[in-house]
Amino acid sequence: MITKNAVSIQFPEADLQAVKEALATLKTILGPQLIALSPSERQTVPKMSDGTLPFVEKVMDYAQSDNQFLPPYVDLQELEKDWLAVKELMPLLRDLQQLESNLNDTLMMAGSEAYVGALSYYNSVKYGAKVNAADAKVIYEDLKQRFDKSANRASN
Template sequence: MSTKNTVSIQIPEAELQTVKEAIATLKTTLSPYLIAISAEERQRIPKMGDGTIPFVEKVMDYAQEDSQFLPPFIDLNELSKDWEVVKRLAPLLRDLQQVESNLNDTVMMAGSEAYVGALGYYNSVKYGARVNVADAKVIHEDLKQRFNRSKYNQSE
């Protein structure tokens, strides 16, 4: 059984350390300005998408030029701050999403390749145990625990 080896990389420890430090810097620098919202809030709030951005941009222009139409319950300064946050953080988010997507794909593919290789080894050991190859039974007994279902899991 031949498998395609898509991921064949070795990242030097110094480069990983540089990335870890950069991530730590991002977290430290941005954390005072970022918030977390609950899953319920995330579902409930109106969201600004690509189609909404030009609308909000026009409203911001109009609101600043013709504030006579601004409802008394809307603070233009706060609205401007929110819009500025979107304009400044959205490009960072897009960059990080690209990195996250590629990082996720790389980890997923490398994990898949490692798992397929491990299954190949396991099946070889399993066969070795069946035909009484020395040491195969002990290795097989240890590795097969991954595939054993407990009584608890079988009742679910």
């Protein structure tokens, strides 16, 4: 099984450390301000989308310039804070989503390439064990556990 080597990367340790530090900084700065919703909350909360943004922006303009129609239960200052948070965080989220998507795709492809290479090695060892090549049987017996159905059922 010959495959195209789509991923051939190696990060210097200093770069990986810098990325870890940058992530730690993001967690330190953003973490205390962020919330986590439960799955049921995520389903029930009204969601703002790209089509909703212009509507909310217009409402904000009207509410700030002509607040006579603002219901008494709506706190304009809190509404302004929420809108500012959306405007400030949305570009960050988009950048992170692009990075996460590319990171996920790179990891998926590198994993696929590593797995295909490992399967090729395994098949070669399997053939070596079949023809009694030196050391092949021990390696094959160890590696075949991955595919042994009875061992997989027992570990699940």
